[in-house]
């Protein structure tokens with residue numbers, strides 16, 4: 001919180017504009033939309049409901065299919081199933097961890113309505129070919145850009161490509177409002193629908209007559225005040241992430257770790273500095289097990305988790321990668337993804353974790369984390 005956060009939040013308190021309208025909200029919506037290259041911003045209370053609202057606002061017929069990567073956060077799939085649509089998965093790229101574009105077309109059916117690419121850990125998805133496929137088949141693109149504030153594809157911001165783009169401003173994202181989210185679009189009709197849906201579908205007049213069920217997904221002016229203050233420093237935050245990653249990557253060469261990459265067409269903002277413990281360090285059994293048959297004792301004997309535990313003992317917290325959506329008990333029990341395999345997702349879910357990457361981490365701490373990691377690996 002290095003900037004005007006306290007000042008702007010105090011202004012909300014002093015002027016009593018603490019709820020879900022106010023000048024900070026209006027500014028945050030329009031300035032974030034402008035920063036990302038879309039016309040309208042609709043602020044909501046978190047990134048998960050931003051995705052829900054985005055899918056709902058498209059009014060897809062029940063049973064419509066939406067194609068998305070198997071390697072992502074659960075918010076994406078539950079936004080789809082809650083709207084009565086069906087999630088259809090493709091595997092992820094072994095280097096960027098974003099959706100594998102060459103698997104999309106084989107998954108398109110008469111019922112496909114949309115593609116939901118997720119820009120992963122700061123590296124943009126290969127979005128141009130995705131837009132081409134979408135255009136060819138008349139599909140809507142809903143971007144999840146929660147992890148790539150400031151990320152770019154051929155000089156164009158993530159979140160500027162989709163008919164809709166969703167963001168989170170959770171505490172660990174590149175800019176934060178504590179909890180918060182936003183849906184961006186340049187479509188006037190969809191923007192109006194999003195605005196209605198997030199606010200219980202009240203009418204202008206008569207206010208309390210409802211034609212549709214909505215939600216209370218409103219963001220407060222206090223959160224938006226934080227957002228405006230954070231946005232003033234976004235270039236600095238992104239630069240620091242990239243700088244941090246450069247330092248980690250220099251320190252961690254020649255270890256059995258796969259480090260983050262950056263395609264020529266990409267600006268990777270390295271939201272989290274992520275590594276994969278390479279396969280030669282793993283045992284085959286590890287890859288064959290499914291999550292439901294793993295006991296906690298066994299889980300902590302796996303090389304990746306043993307390494308993470310050793311780091312924790314040395315005072316270094318890490319976080320594991322997402323587990324593939326096709327391996328989630330909650331979806332399998334609902335009859336989704338049965339028998340489906342996505343080998344890259346399965347592998348990286350078992351080998352990947354990320355290192356301390358917050359804005360408060362110092363260069364000395366990066367050196368120390370790298371030293372400890374090297375020592376454990378040797």
Ligand SMILES: *Cc1c(COP(=O)(O)O)cnc(C)c1O
Pocket residue numbers: 046047048049073075076118144145146147167168169170179180181
């Ligand atoms: C954080 C995140 C979300 C969810 O945002 P919340 O604000 O935590 O609900 C959605 N998608 C991705 C890719 C995320 O990283």
